[in-house]
Amino acid sequence: SHNASGILNKEAVEKAGGAYGQHPVGTGPYKFVNWQAGDRITLEVNPDYYLGKAPTDKVIFRSIVEGTNRTIGLETGEVDIAFDIDPVDKNMVKDNDRLELIEEPSLSTTYLGFNMQKDSLKDKKVRQAIAYALNTQDIADAVYQGSAQTANSSIGPKVFGYNPNAKSYEYNPEKAKELLKEAGYDKGLKLKLWINDNPIRRDIAVIAQDQLKQVGIDVTIETLEWGAFLDGTARGDHDLYILGWVSVTGDADYGLDPLFNSANKGGAGNRSFYSNPKVDELLVKGRSSVNPEERKTYYYEIQDIVQEEVPVLTLVYPTQNVGEQKTVQGFKMHPAGHHKVYGTYKTK
Structure with a gap:
């Protein structure tokens, strides 16, 4: 039941070899577009997903290692959702009328x-x-x-x-x-x-x-x-x-x-x-x-x-937390910290 135990496409893995991380094949709600090492991974919606097409067409996961920079990204609107807000930065999110801090117990x-x-x-x-x-x-x-x-x-x-x-x-x-x-x-x-x-x-x-x-x-x-x-x-x-x-x-x-x-x-x-x-x-x-x-x-x-x-x-x-723009709807945390964005969207 560990979430890393995904089913892999044997043909795709053998064809890509050590570069499989840059050429993954799956059946999830999003399709892989590209991976810029150390910076970002870009995904686009999979219209054939068995639970139905996701409401957001494009998702970008960015790697922002320094905690305060993640919070600043939220404040400037550069980031819609930021995982793991540092304790010292929580009030920066709480006190911002455009942002919301969600906290829940974790594993x-x-x-x-x-x-x-x-x-x-x-x-x-x-x-x-x-x-x-x-x-x-x-x-x-x-x-x-x-x-x-x-x-x-x-x-x-x-x-x-x-x-x-x-x-x-x-x-x-x-x-x-x-x-x-x-x-x-x-x-x-x-x-x-x-x-x-x-x-x-x-x-x-x-x-x-x-x-x-x-x-x-x-x-x-x-x-x-x-x-x-x-x-x-x-x-x-x-x-x-x-x-x-x-x-x-x-x-x-x-x-x-x-x-x-x-x-x-x-x-x-x-x-x-x-x-x-x-x-x-x-x-x-x-x-x-x-x-x-x-x-x-x-x-x-x-x-x-x-x-x-x-x-x-x-x-x-x-506890675990995420900071998000108040325009973000439908995001749910996973207690293990491996959050999924299927069902998440932004209002105008």
Whole structure:
């Protein structure tokens, strides 16, 4: 059910080879026109679409990496719909009479991961201490401007199998100091926190650095280029890292198996190098069963174990948003963030 699992035209794929991305063939509401790498993809309506011709004849997807520039594009009218308005720019959209900001819950999480191969992070008490030392409500308020919910599990409320009663780490710096002392780090601990060049993760890292310092943990923030970040965390070169995950299928299997199955250590998703035979067994049972209620019991137990052992600390469940011109009608967001424009049109 992953939306990347599309049916491809074998003849078209074999004919185009490595250039298939510039010559795609499909059956959707729009037909491919051209792709200007790093800039835009242009589509035109498919009059033979089985659900009926789309109301908009031409759609252009533009790549505008810098968040504020996306918002400026809305303000100037250059852009009709902008995905993922940065929290700091939301009021620019809200306060503009010609624009509208739409926010909805998503299937995504933002988490702090621990490399459990590192000696200082093998002890559960250290990981729990870090969890108690972080005020995730501060992160939701300051970084996301309130557009996020604090988390108690590695999957969120919109995902099938979410456990609402899984352990939540309330902010308790004294408890954090106590656990560090029990783990033998009463004189302090030094760790490196890896992030990629992402403004939201940068802001989270700065808050985490300050809060962890208050319990005796000295954190150095290292910002890596995205490819180097993925390669390094796949090898296990890091101590701590910040990443996100989207349970695209809306099912707990996709939210839990990549991150916690010991078979997926490294680049497959388990960048904490976490291994628990019981969790592996429950993941197989959850994937194999066709009884929804039975599956829930397996996934609830996995979340209880993971929240206790803390291979990752899920910080928040971010909401998703789009900014659009008020003349835009019919646009609907998808909780996985893969929005479709079929049925969207502009009024005059």
